[in-house]
Amino acid sequence: MTAQVYFADMRAGLRENLHEKLERLTEQAGVANVVSNGDLVAIKMHFGEKGGHAYIRPTFVRRVVDQVKANNGKPFLTDSSTLYPGERKEAVSALTCAIENGFAYAVVNAPLIMSDGLRGHSSQRVKVPGDLLNEVDIGLEIIEADALIVLSHFKCHELTGFGGAIKNLAMGCSSREGKLEQHSTVGPTIAEEECITCGDCLKACAHDAIDLNSGKAVLDAERCVGCGRCITSCESKAIKVQWSENSATVMKKMAEYSLGALSGKANKQLFVNFITQVSPSCDCHGHTDAPIVPDIGIVASTDPVALDQACADLVNQAHGLPGTAMKTGHDPGCDKFRGVYPQIDWEVQLEHGEKVGLGQRAYELVRLEPKDEKW
Numbered sequence: 001m002t003a004q005v006y007f008a009d010m011r012a013g014l015r016e017n018l019h020e021k022l023e024r025l026t027e028q029a030g031v032a033n034v035v036s037n038g039d040l041v042a043i044k045m046h047f048g049e050k051g052g053h054a055y056i057r058p059t060f061v062r063r064v065v066d067q068v069k070a071n072n073g074k075p076f077l078t079d080s081s082t083l084y085p086g087e088r089k090e091a092v093s094a095l096t097c098a099i100e101n102g103f104a105y106a107v108v109n110a111p112l113i114m115s116d117g118l119r120g121h122s123s124q125r126v127k128v129p130g131d132l133l134n135e136v137d138i139g140l141e142i143i144e145a146d147a148l149i150v151l152s153h154f155k156c157h158e159l160t161g162f163g164g165a166i167k168n169l170a171m172g173c174s175s176r177e178g179k180l181e182q183h184s185t186v187g188p189t190i191a192e193e194e195c196i197t198c199g200d201c202l203k204a205c206a207h208d209a210i211d212l213n214s215g216k217a218v219l220d221a222e223r224c225v226g227c228g229r230c231i232t233s234c235e236s237k238a239i240k241v242q243w244s245e246n247s248a249t250v251m252k253k254m255a256e257y258s259l260g261a262l263s264g265k266a267n268k269q270l271f272v273n274f275i276t277q278v279s280p281s282c283d284c285h286g287h288t289d290a291p292i293v294p295d296i297g298i299v300a301s302t303d304p305v306a307l308d309q310a311c312a313d314l315v316n317q318a319h320g321l322p323g324t325a326m327k328t329g330h331d332p333g334c335d336k337f338r339g340v341y342p343q344i345d346w347e348v349q350l351e352h353g354e355k356v357g358l359g360q361r362a363y364e365l366v367r368l369e370p371k372d373e374k375w
Contacts, residue, residue: 003306051286081120115139123175132164161346304361
């Protein structure tokens, strides 16, 4: 059976604003079927890094929270600690950042709980039927929740081409150990002739894997865990990913980690992607670059693979915006993600997700009809 993906465009008016339209979208996608009386419902999302602004607005999150409560569920917002240094490296800093970004209880009407404990080590190993992995390490609060609603900002990503529901499930629901396991094949290289010895990579590396004593940055392969933080910190672009196979392996591991995050949640999962401010890189940065396409809308499904496939298709069907990080593929129908990251085969995460049973790529796009003829 083809998966259904429900789509609401950005149109709004006096009779229905976009918040109300989101509620109608999630109702149609089956939120009432996901939440049962008394369920502890994890609403997984990215709280945003300080300095960024493309993360989902707290007022939209409040509408989803209120829907869970209307169905007698007990919602909490959750995210996990990052592998790299920054504003979200442990629970205290991460929750402080979340509140400063607008996710205070007074705004979202739900408590904030880190899914992996104080320092990112509260987790449980979960068996999965993967090709690369037999078990994965998932944040304990994700495991213990009765239901899971995943809210994702759909955007480009420097390691996986795009980031959507699958990445939010995989990286976002795993412990620090799980993040290490997924990133472990992304070993960077350093082009010494391009290194300007600025030292930014030393500040970015949490594992003391880079040395500048020789006058140029030198990587210690034994210490490197492959988190990729140094790559995005290098303004001179001297540090590069070995793209030949590493990004594909990360994406395959992500699909298998997603299986673990959904363990025990059959018929208790819902995914909502916001295709707005489609930025060229991850929301983990302390800045947000110009979007590569106009805002497209909000989509929802119980199938994360179908959802991400639909989002990718909608982005690729759009007109690319000039003057952005996207260098090619501006015309409708062209590959926008390869226009930003030409080396990355972003379809791997979808192909492998379908292969291991996470979901299916085939979908039916169900467009939300205008509320009345006076739209």
